[in-house]
Amino acid sequence: MSQTYQPKKRKRAKSHGFLVRSKIKTGKRVLKRRRQKGRKKLAV
Numbered sequence: 001m002s003q004t005y006q007p008k009k010r011k012r013a014k015s016h017g018f019l020v021r022s023k024i025k026t027g028k029r030v031l032k033r034r035r036q037k038g039r040k041k042l043a044v
Contacts, residue, residue: 018043 014020021027021043034042 012044016044 018031021031031042
């Protein structure tokens with residue numbers, strides 16, 4: 001049986017990256033909340 005998680009940097013960035021987040025309304029909300037919390041990294 002193979003591993004189910006086979007990470008790819010590009011795919012990860014395309015779906016959860018900063019640019020993707022900042023394009024959509026809910027993504028902006030996510031970034032805002034993470035800034036408030038004081039996250040070192042806001043997105044991937």
